[in-house]
Amino acid sequence: MISTPKTPGVYITELNAFPNSVAPIATAVPAFIGYTPRADYRGASYYNKAVKITSFAEFQAYFLLDNPPPPAEPARQYSPAYYLVAQNAQPDSGQFVLIGGTYYSIVPDPSTVYYLYNSIRLFYQNGGGDAYVVAVGAYGAPSHRPASDASAPIVNPNVQLADLQRGLSVLLKEAEPTLYICPEATLLTVADNGTLMRGMLEQAEQMGTALCVFDIIGADKPDPVHYTQDIQTFRGNVGQNGLSYGACYYPFIGTHVMQPAEMDFTQLFGGDTAQLAALINPPAAPNVAVAALLEMILTPPAQAMSNSQLQAGLLNASQSYRTIIEKVLECVNVLPPSGAMAGVYAASDNSGGVWSAPANRGIVGAVSLPIQLSDAQQEGLNIDADSGKSVNAIRSFKGAGILIWGARTLDGNSQDWRYIPVRRTMIFLEQSIKLAAQPYVFQPNTADTWGAVKAMITSFLTGIWKAGGLRGATPDEAFHVSVGLGSTMTPEDLLDGYLRISVQVAVMRPAEFLTIAIVQEQAKSD
Structure with a gap:
């Protein structure tokens, strides 16, 4: 408003029709x-x-x-390495595979997880x-070795x-x-x-x-x-x-x-194809197709196949390899x-x-x-x-x-x-009200300010109550806002510059235990 106009005329002043409001904060960030x-x-x-x-x-x-x-193939964003460690008997825990009559525990290189x-x-x-x-x-x-104890964290x-x-x-x-x-x-x-x-x-x-x-x-x-x-x-x-x-x-x-396309032979045995070959192409049961693919991995030809193509070939050529990849993926996906x-x-x-x-x-x-x-x-x-x-x-x-x-x-x-939900609701209410109250810092500590603050918080909590966030049949049962001299503040608070606000809320609690009482009623005579 122009307090001391110097030119005769008509002056327009816009006044705020609505008080400040509480903007709810985001709750799941x-x-x-x-x-x-x-x-x-x-x-x-x-x-x-x-x-x-x-x-x-x-x-x-x-x-x-x-x-x-x-x-070119997409970049590999995450490449955990796994080893197959031979066991004397079936493992009591963890993932394992049975190949050629021997049990192998699937053990990660911990440095890659x-x-x-x-x-x-x-x-x-x-x-x-x-x-x-x-x-x-x-x-x-990577450490290039499996964890020493497959059952340990x-x-x-x-x-x-x-x-x-x-x-x-x-x-x-x-x-x-x-x-x-x-x-x-x-x-x-x-x-x-x-x-x-x-x-x-x-x-x-x-x-x-x-x-x-x-x-x-x-x-x-x-x-x-x-x-x-x-x-x-x-x-x-x-x-x-x-x-x-x-x-x-x-x-x-x-x-x-993690999908099968995100796992291949480079993540087994630290990329040591010789150790993998001993399992999927053993001398006792040679597999010609697997041998050819492994050779192309060790010595790529002029027209080299991509890793995904070699992976697809190994999956088609060896049931043992399919089983290994499936079990390793189960480990990675826990x-x-x-x-x-x-x-x-x-x-x-x-x-x-x-x-x-x-x-x-x-x-x-x-x-x-x-x-x-x-x-x-x-x-x-x-x-x-x-x-x-x-x-x-x-x-x-x-x-x-x-x-x-x-x-x-x-x-x-x-x-x-x-x-x-009680803790998170209180965080939501506290932080929302805190941010909304900041514009009133350094405002005159008078009844006008107290009324504005109370109206702002009351309006906000009424909206939360209507949305089902507070208990009570009426707003008076759901919350109570107090601010002012004689209710939340003393004369000493005014002298010290404190504006104290009291907000009481009835927060919703989950029905954790539902008890249903069933009573057998005696038969009534006609």
């Missing part, structure tokens, strides 16, 4: 931390930077290898959208605690991510994994913006009898702080993310569920709101589980009287398939924070 084939774009490095992506195509542009022009790439593929398969990626390094060199020496911690610290400057996902944390040692998880929970609690989604070491090949030891180890290592900001899922999931869960969270939020439990839902791409949990077995995961650290089970049900069968945080003994 995961931040993935881990290793990628590369991290650059247009000549600039993006290692140890939080890069926001909105699609798998954007992830590919920043973090995946460029495909050469045709007719990574999870981030396939986890992001699962994220988008399950409904993911916006995400952040913090690439902490490229893939390391995989520990990749190229996955370093310091790298992942550095990636986590990058997120201190990012308030938008609402989920912390680190799939390769299970490739650390148990001690380093615990250190990382505790750091993630402490940071999440400090920022108040994100929920950490954890996987469990040993959940890829659980012992059918002693699997609970892995659960107890996890509970002992995750610490005691920030538990309401963490959730865990068990076990790993078998998928079809993945931690955290990436898929981030996608499920996004899909659940989009369909029902952040207050809907991301449970009793299927996982797109999940086709098997390494362990089939029963009701009795899940009891110890869902409720632990000693630690209260609940672990959400992923289970297979006849006629329904593989479902997420739990919605608890790690703070399972807390009446306030035991449920994931």
Whole structure:
């Protein structure tokens, strides 16, 4: 408004007809931390930077290898190496094949196993959208030898605690991510994994913006009898702080993310064709077609065949080779569920709101589980009287398939924070209101400001209540907003510059236990 007009005339002043409003924040924006084939774009490095992506195509542009022009084959983005190790008897656990009367365990080169790439593929398969990626390094060199113990958890020496911690610290400057996902944390040692998880929970609690989604070491090949030891180890290592900001899922999931075209003979025995030949073209049962193909691999002719053509030829020529590739793919496709869960969270939020439990839902791409949990077995995961650290089970049900069968945080003994949708709803409400209140910083601490703030928050919460996010038959039963002198502030608060707002909400809780009472009624006489 012109306060001192100097020229006679008519002046128009536009006034705001509507008060400020609360803009809801996004609720399912995961931040993935881990290793990628590369991290650059247009000549600039993006290692140890939080890069926001909105699609798998954007992830590919920043973090995946460029495909050469045709007719060259596409770049191999992820090439885990596997070995077949002869056993004296049928192995008790893990994948194995029987060739020529001998059992062979399928054992990875631990230095070549990574999870981030396939986890992001699962994220988008399950409904993911916006995400952040913090690439902490490229893939390391292979060790050119199999793991010494096929039954032990995989520990990749190229996955370093310091790298992942550095990636986590990058997120201190990012308030938008609402989920912390680190799939390769299970490739650390148990001690380093615990250190990382505790750091993630402490940071999440400090920022108040994100929920950490954890996987469990040993959940890829659980012992059918002693699997609970892995659960107890996890509970002992995750610490005691920030538990309401963490959730865990068990076990790993078998998928079809990696396709047969992404696996070939170069990933067997470290590319040593001689060792492969001993299995698929043994002297006792020679195969002429296989021998010719192996020779072309060792000594390429002038008109060399591509690897995919040689792979197709070996698959057609040898049943043993087909079996090996199938079993290796099964190993590669057993993945931690955290990436898929981030996608499920996004899909659940989009369909029902952040207050809907991301449970009793299927996982797109999940086709098997390494362990089939029963009701009795899940009891110890869902409720632990000693630690209260609940672990959400992923289970297979006849006629329904593989479902997420739990919605608890790690703070399972807390009446306030035991449920994931409660914690995530409160993060959503707190951060939305916090951002909306920022324009009122340095405004006069008067009744006009108090009324504007109260009206803004009340309007926002009324909308959440109408959408089904708060309990109560009326808005008065669902929430209460107080601000002002005598209710939330004292004269001393005014002198000290404090504007205090009290917001009470009745958050929706999932119906975790449905009890149906059936009473047999006596027959009545006519």
